Structure formats: C-alpha cells, structure tokens
Amino acid sequence: AQSVTQLDSHVSVSEGTPVLLRCNYSSSYSPSLFWYVQHPNKGLQLLLKYTSAATLVKGINGFEAEFKKSETSFHLTKPSAHMSDAAEYFCVVSVGAGNNRKLIWGLGTSLAVNP
Amino acid sequence: AAGVIQSPRHLIKEKRETATLKCYPIPRHDTVYWYQQGPGQDPQFLISFYEKMQSDKGSIPDRFSAQQFSDYHSELNMSSLELGDSALYFCASSRDDASTQYFGPGTRLLVL
Numbered sequence: 001a002q003s004v005t006q007l008d009s010h011v012s013v014s015e016g017t018p019v020l021l022r023c024n025y026s027s028s029y030s031p032s033l034f035w036y037v038q039h040p041n042k043g044l045q046l047l048l049k050y051t052s053a054a055t056l057v058k059g060i061n062g063f064e065a066e067f068k069k070s071e072t073s074f075h076l077t078k079p080s081a082h083m084s085d086a087a088e089y090f091c092v093v094s095v096g097a098g099n100n101r102k103l104i105w106g107l108g109t110s111l112a113v114n115p
Numbered sequence: 116a117a118g119v120i121q122s123p124r125h126l127i128k129e130k131r132e133t134a135t136l137k138c139y140p141i142p143r144h145d146t147v148y149w150y151q152q153g154p155g156q157d158p159q160f161l162i163s164f165y166e167k168m169q170s171d172k173g174s175i176p177d178r179f180s181a182q183q184f185s186d187y188h189s190e191l192n193m194s195s196l197e198l199g200d201s202a203l204y205f206c207a208s209s210r211d212d213a214s215t216q217y218f219g220p221g222t223r224l225l226v227l
Contacts, residue, residue, distance in 0.1 A: 032214040043220035094214040105157040
C-alpha cells in the first residue's frame, strides 16, 4: 500500500539558516511526488514535483527536493530560510493512472522561522 | 496564468441547512477533485470527476453530492449540515494525462 510519512510535525529554524523537511514514501510503483505549501488561512500551492525525470527537483521560492529511490525519501530543502517561508508543508505521492489518480498526503510539517 | 476558482470563499450556515460550493477548473483541465481539510489536518479526498462522470469516491458523506457540468465546472452540494462539516473545502483540477493537481484557494465553511 502507498503511504507518505513526514518525519517531523514541527520544524523551527532561524532566518537565514538551512531548512530540511523530511519525507519518506512507500509505493509499489515509480511514484510521482509533490510538495505543497499552505500559508496560514490560504490555499495549497504546488512547490515542486518529481515525475521520473531528474532526481533533483527545483521548485519555487528557492526550495528543492531530491528523490532517493534507495532511501525512499523525498526531502525538501532550502539553503536559507526567510520569514515568509513559515507555513505548513505537505509531502504528497500520486497513485493510480489517468483519471483515477489520487493523492496520498502526509500529515504535514509546520515550519516556523524565527528572526 | 489562470488558476482554479472557487466560490464562495467564505460561507456561514446553520445546522441542517444546505450549501453549494462551486469550482471552476483551469481552462482545458477536464478532471476535478474535491477535498475537505479540517483544522490542523491534511486534506481528505472526497470525490473526483472526469469528463462529467464520477471517476473516484473517497470519504464523502451520503449527505453530500457533487457533479461536473458540460463546461467542466463542478458543484459540491451539502445537505443537513452538521457542526463537524465546518472545514476548508478545496477543489483541484488536472488534465487527465497529468498527475499534477492544481488547487483552488478553498471555501471556508462554518456551520453554527
């Protein structure tokens, strides 16, 4: 069965320091993986996606993620945190095909950025 | 670029009332998904439509129904509202051959 585990429910960093949000997945097939970000009282925004092309994926706002099949991981990183990065981050795996695709969501990681 | 549009953005209803949420997908997207997100929770999949036909069903209560129209917009109809239905309701759209779902801003429903 497919699943997504976000290893930290809360992460707190200082502004200007690196960010690491960890995600492990379980999938029987070559997965499509996503990171979505949700700012307080806002909608879900696609940050980046992996769909079996380059294993290092660059997203918006300076974020990137590396797909590591051997470790079944898709950790999200950013070299230098900004105050505006404070939000909820969801790691998501897409399962199924065609119009029967569905998303399996992690429980989210809340990122706090301290001045 | 055009995004997914949801209306209304905020809705307040009383118990046992009905509500209708609307979703307008990105142009040329033919698949629509509905999600419910409770406070502090991840989004829960409710139902999806492809080419006006229901394509998948998740944890949608029997009190809820949805449909997709010929212009690909979708409506989620919620009846006999309960306090527990208070949540953020997201709509997402995709092309049938793409795995990426793009989300709308959500409708925040409060049931009093």
